[in-house]
Amino acid sequence: MYVSNEWNDYEVIDTGNGEKLERWGDVILRRPDPQIIWPIANEDKAWRDVHGHYHRSSSGGGSWEMKKPIPERWTISFDQLKFYIKPTSFKHTGLFPEQAANWRWMMDKISNAKRPINVLNLFAYTGGASVACASAGASVVHVDAAKGMVQWAKENLALSGLGDRPVRFITDDVFKFVQREQRRGNHYDAIIMDPPSYGRGPSGETWKLEQSLYPFVESCLSILSDKPLFFLINSYTTGISPTVLNNILTMTVKQRYGGRISAGELGLPITKSGMNLPCGILGRWEE
Helix, strand or coil, X not given: CEECCCCCCEEEEEXXXXXXXXXXXXXXXXXXXXXXXXXXXXXXXXXHCCCEEEEECCCCCEEEEECCCCCCCEEEEECCEEEEECCCCXXXXXXCHHHHHHHHHHHXXXXXXXXXXXXXXXXXXXXXXXXXXXXXXXXXXXXXXXXXXXXXXXXXXXXXXXXXXXXEEEECCHHHHHHHHHHHCCCECEEEECXXXXXXXXXXXXXXXXXXXXXXXXXXXXXXXXXXXXXXXXXXXXXXXXXXXXXXXXXXXXXXXXXXXXXXXXXXXXXXXXXXXXXXXXXXXXX
């Protein structure tokens, strides 16, 4: 497991009964998590003394119950990186803190490459990886289909004092963007992707990770440079093993370029129990 244990501004305080108790800076939130199938060891005052509690609805979705006033959005830091946090209607806050383990790895790879690195970040959300790569000196192309998330990513980059770095923000369907890059003959030294379990393209095309991930990764080979640095796949799709990502990368990137693959779970330390909370999986290829 790749545990993101370098945070000061974020903490999983406790877990149990399908929920996690988290600290985001000075704000305490209680949110559902399907991986937490164990009981709360001691549902003490901390579980009740929260700023916000997200309740699942039996009909799908859910809503926030705000118990204390909080800012419309606030800032947390990871090293020199800064991010805006805001509770959204679909339980998320705009950041997946377990990804810090990937940020650190990518920053180290880019810093130690001793050459210019062009990064393509697909399904890029609010830009945690884009900000991390830019801070390490890479040129970044950030692509996401959601206009609001791309704007959030721009604001995160500026918040981190990196607004002058060479980052292009593109609101587009990632599949069509990759096809256009193939036709243009553009190439990247590193590709990051965090594909959804399900999705629909602008013309009604259906994405289902189990059927679509392998051919999409294969199509990305044509936009890798002659000397790629890394290829990272994240997944939060239930039932997909890290070995699946290992196998896909072995049959695509490693078959063409050699190199090394590692795969496993992402995790966050739980302060109260000393255990780790599983938070999705990753597959990494590196030169």
